[in-house]
Amino acid sequence: MILVTGGAGYIGSHTVLSLLEADHQVVTLDNLSYGHRQAVLDGHFVEADLQNKEALARLFESFPIEAVIHFAAFCYVGESVTSPRKYFNNNLVNGLNLLDAMLQAGVDKIIFSSSCAVYGEPLEIPIPEPHPKNPINPYGMSKHFFENILSSYNSAYGLRYVSLRYFNAAGADPAGRIGESHDPETHLIPLVLQTALGLRAEVKIYGSNYPTPDGTCIRDYVHVCDLAEAHVLALKYLLSGGKSIFLNLGTGKGHSVREVVESCRQICQKPIPARDVEPRPGDPPELVSSGGLAQQVLVWRPQYSLKEIISSAWNWHQNPKF
Ligand code: UDP
Secondary structure (H helix, E strand, O other): OEEEEOOOOHHHHHHHHHHHHOOOOEEEEEOOOOOOHHHOOOOEEEEOOOOOHHHHHHHHHHOOOOEEEEOOOOOOHHHHHHOHHHHHHHHHHHHHHHHHHHHHHOOOEEEEEEEHHHOOOOOOOOEOOOOOOOOOOHHHHHHHHHHHHHHHHHHHHOOEEEEEEEOEEEOOOOOOOOOOOOOOOOOHHHHHHHHHOOOOOOEEEEOOOOOOOOOOOEEOEEEHHHHHHHHHHHHHHHHOOOOOEEEEEOOOOOEEHHHHHHHHHHHHOOOOOEEEEOOOOOOOOEEOEOOHHHHHHHOOOOOOOHHHHHHHHHHHHHOOOO
């Protein structure tokens, strides 16, 4: 049985689906503060908060948990700057409760949802895993601190981990069963698609004088189903005795904001008004993963192109289930 914390969230729910499709038994834990109950299509579901140590202990007593995939965390960079307390309490203190419950129950394998935000302003592109970690906001710091905690727990208690540093997750289940539904929505592709649907007046392009070919920021967009598959592979790696490791999850290919908006126009066949505005504070010009280590260690092959990412997201946004 695999415990997925935060399995009702965007990447978590796609991972639950991939685990079930790979014939794993799954128990999802979510406090539903941001997640959606309808996003968890099958398996066991427990509504609880990681703050609740008794509920955690009961969970580990009730299910024969072999390994944990830990998504449950807050993920808005801007909010982490204005409410660091909220971020450190949930992403660190509550995360420590989970690790305590695991150690208490003798569960020694964890896959952690990390982020390319651990690197801060990149010193080289593409970014390799050993790149210095200089997070520039409390969200990135919380992910970096938790990675350090995992390292210490590995040395001291033999807890083995795979820490997956996501680049830009996007897209949706191609069958349209689940997809991205954040409130508030801050991510580029859903905002552009909501504009295509007439739910927003225009897309704001944050910054057009960056030192990139078209002046807009470049990001490494990776399909959420490719990310989900990487978790299934990371689990296989840990279950077969793999050593603790930090891995980037990106495609190694970057796309600019203008390219994304233009691809959305083509796929949706809508004009999609866009306007250049001031840069968003803290946005580096380019974030692209070196990508190769996860491909080598996990034998992970991201399948989906930017067009397929946008098409699957468009399919979802036209008919969201939650
Ligand atoms: N972006 C934008 N307009 C928006 C939202 C995002 O121009 O309304 C840009 C943002 O500056 C960044 C890229 O799109 O360069 C991806 O942003 P997103 O918030 O999706 O992900 P992030 O890279 O911040 O994790």
